[in-house]
Amino acid sequence: MNRTLKQHLQYVSQSVLYWSIAMVLYAIFRFYGIEEEEGLTIIKKHEGALGVLYYSIKFINIGLLIGILYTAVDFIFDTISNKVSLTNDLIFRTFFHFLVTLIVFTNIKDIYAGIATMEIEKINDWWLLDKSFWTLLLYLTIASLVFSFLKIANEKFGKGVFIKMLLGKYRNPQEEKRIFMFLDLKDSTTIAEKLGHFKYSQLIQDCFYDLNKVVPRHNAEIYQYxxxxxxxxxxxxxxxxxxxxxxLFFAFQQRKQNKSAYYLKKYGVVPEFKAGLHGGKLMVTEVGIIKKEIAYHGDVINTSARIQGQCNTYKVPLLISEKVIQDLKISANLTCQFLGSVLLKGKQQEVNIHTIARV
Incomplete structure (x- = not known):
């Protein structure tokens, strides 16, 4: 299965689960919290736990619909979110969420009619007059903001890291085994002088946008810019x-080559990147008070950076430590070449480095 499709399906499942839970909670609030109010009478066909279960099942169906449709809206806006401001994105996204909500409840009026006294099937603009609908809409808006917050936090800290931070896992340093890649623009000083700081900043923005398109497909986490x-x-x-x-490195290269005409027309250059790879055990912990971050400490980080710094010396775009090479399964479309041992700055022992190229 294509990795992009896997990512989409995973997001859909998370959205559906979240909205199903949110609507079950709403059903419980309405069942236990409200007996009667203006324009609304709860018709309790069942009492106690059976009643909660009955209405929860009804609202789970609504949660499934909202989860799927909201996800479709989010996918559309995610493709253009880099082109609009965050404020405009939130305004338009919220507006289309409202339209989706209206469509859902207009097309499942039989479910909605089961908890409301209004004869909504006879009123085309029922939602303008129904106070209970606006109460539900406010609940959905708040729930949507919570979901967006969780999504942004998850993207900020990396997949699964935010939940671990909430649970306090990284308050004390933890040992992890990870692979790090330092990816740097080649000939950055020359390009910056040629383009000027404004155009150069736009180039970096475009490059990182293209990088973010391939990162999810290869299960990578962006630690720092x-x-x-x-x-x-x-x-x-x-x-x-x-x-x-x-x-990931070759996918990033391929994406830039596919857009070479765009880069040449706008910047007069197709940007090239160089990368260094190394892996091993290191410590991860939560740092900061005013601005909290997850920080990695250990020799793996320093060695990865030093290996990337040797790319110019060996005139290759990608260098990998022997430790990682030994654990990789080199496929038929890749060729590996040993370049030698190098004493990296700050190291007392030489490190064997290799380069990999795509056939």
């Missing part, structure tokens, strides 16, 4: 699986 450099990482096994840590 530092100027024109990006630091990516993988849990060790995920980085080795399907040669993710290597194939």
């Amino acid at each position: 530092v100027g024109d450099e990006v630091v990516l990482s993988w849990p060790y096994k995920k980085g080795l699986a399907d040669n993710n840590c290597v194939n």
